[in-house]
Amino acid sequence: MSEKVLFEDIFKILTRDPEGKKFDRVSRYVCRSEQFEMDLILDINVDIYPLKEGEKFALALAPTLNLDGTPDEGVFDQVSCCWSNIFLVAHTKSIAVK
Numbered sequence: 412m413s414e415k416v417l418f419e420d421i422f423k424i425l426t427r428d429p430e431g432k433k434f435d436r437v438s439r440y441v442c443r444s445e446q447f448e449m450d451l452i453l454d455i456n457v458d459i460y461p462l463k464e465g466e467k468f469a470l471a472l473a474p475t476l477n478l479d480g481t482p483d484e485g486v487f488d489q490v491s492c493c494w495s496n497i498f499l500v501a502h503t504k505s506i507a508v509k
Contacts, residue, residue: 415480418472420444422451424464438462444470 422442429441436458442451451470455462462468475483 416471416473419470420446420449421467421469423467424462427462427464 422444424440424442426441428438430439432438436456437454438457440451440453440455440462442453443449444451445467475481477483
């Protein structure tokens with residue numbers, strides 16, 4: 412059985428969109444890890460996971476998402492996994508939902 416976690420570290424966000432914002436909902440973050448002093452450039456959907464400069468986040472890479480560490484089949488079947496929709500609900504002062 413392989414290790415359950417291949418890489419794990421805490422990253423600090425140094426800059427956001429250093430070359431300008433190219434997409435409405437995605438920002439590019441330049442980060443630096445604490446333990447391994449590794450540089451990371453990461454694109455994130457800011458509607459789902461907003462981050463600010465100076466914040467820290469944990470990143471872990473694993474060979475599988477199975478909790479017992481067993482490998483997956485090697486093929487991703489989107490149809491069998493997607494059974495719901497994600498909606499963005501914006502709360503406003505009016506009754507209407509956007």
